[in-house]
Amino acid sequence: MRSKKYFLFLLFFDKLSPIKNYAVLNAIIVDDEEFARSSLYFLLQENCENVHVAGIAKSVSEARNLLSQHAIDLIFLDIAMPSENGFELIPQAQNANATVIFTTAYDQYALKAIKANALDYLLKPIDIDELKEAVHKAVKYIKLNKAENNRNESLKNLANDLNDKTSIKKITLPSGQGYRLVDIDDIIHIEADSNYSVFHLTNLEKIAVSKILKEYEEILPENRFVRIHKSSIVNLKFVKEYNSKNGLQVVLNNGETITVSRRRASDFFDKIKSYTNIQGEN
Structure with a gap:
């Protein structure tokens, strides 16, 4: 059977x-x-x-x-x-x-x-x-x-x-005593905080969710979201620049700077290159 x-x-x-x-x-x-x-x-x-x-x-x-x-x-x-x-x-x-x-x-x-x-x-x-x-x-x-x-x-x-089967458009997040439906285009980055994941949104709001970062790494579209550190996932849409002044770092549109770990650097370069090429074609 x-x-x-x-x-x-x-x-x-x-x-x-x-x-x-x-x-x-x-x-x-x-x-x-x-x-x-x-x-x-x-x-x-x-x-x-x-x-x-x-x-x-x-x-x-x-x-x-x-x-x-x-x-x-x-x-x-x-x-x-x-x-x-x-x-x-x-x-x-x-x-x-x-x-x-x-x-x-x-x-x-x-x-x-x-x-x-x-x-x-x-x-x-x-x-x-x-x-x-x-x-x-x-x-x-x-x-x-x-x-x-x-x-x-x-x-x-x-x-x-x-x-649709092309990409997740929205994600449901428990927030306080209710639930928030968040458009993934509004997620700048997600950071790990112990067993919580903290979502940083374009409206400057932060939403803490009692799930580990890996769960969201598996859910969110991998061509848009990349884990650059054990504690960070970034939305490539909001990457303003990246540099190697103090090790490899990513600067986001909201002004935050996040370190890219050495073991994740290669994946980051591949994803940012692919994302940039796709945006250039559109």
């Missing part, structure tokens, strides 16, 4: 609270693969007592019928399905005010888009503890019912990125 890799990813959530404190959530599972449907149903039944599976659908069409018949809080939604993909269900999910957890086989680009537009994901075979944690977070988010516009916008961004 051909093995597949899948991802579950939760669109928006907040800090954990005990799941037993909340009412039961009505959920539906939407997946064209029988094994995926039955295994997820079993895991939910055995481990997530606050989730009631109100229906199981093999297609988007069947899922629409379920949404019209039941008040649904949570949707476990496959993306790659015959006839219609999971994104075709998004308008109905939004109208129902349902939180969506996607399940999808992925390629490398899809994974980047997922990470850019979502805040959590689980790799199949699903780890029970991770599933329980994701449900906890979904319950908390549903209870708070915050950032509805951001959630919808993030869904649209993800759909657009996956359909």
Whole structure:
């Protein structure tokens, strides 16, 4: 049997609270693969007592019928399905005010888009503890019912990125008690601060995110963003100059100067040369 890799990813959530404190959530599972449907149903039944599976659908069409018949809080939604993909269900999910957890086989680009537009994901075979944690977070988010516009916008961004498959356009960043949708053209550079990544934006704002720099190195377009130091990623669009006065350094348009480590110098030169050539052709 051909093995597949899948991802579950939760669109928006907040800090954990005990799941037993909340009412039961009505959920539906939407997946064209029988094994995926039955295994997820079993895991939910055995481990997530606050989730009631109100229906199981093999297609988007069947899922629409379920949404019209039941008040649904949570949707476990496959993306790659015959006839219609999971994104075709998004308008109905939004109208129902349902939180969506996607399940999808992925390629490398899809994974980047997922990470850019979502805040959590689980790799199949699903780890029970991770599933329980994701449900906890979904319950908390549903209870708070915050950032509805951001959630919808993030869904649209993800759909657009996956359909385009050329470059990530926006990235979702947790910020305080909410979430920020940031255009990658507005990111000057990102610096590591312990286990945080600090985004420096064109409006002089700084956003600290509790994820390590490597995660964003993998997400952002490599022809535009280059890691020049273990603590720094720069957007080539904002490189004003580079020099070797005190070792190799990059000067950005905002006046900041960042050192390029010796082991990353060759990659930086290759990327800046390629980027400059592309800009010259445009």
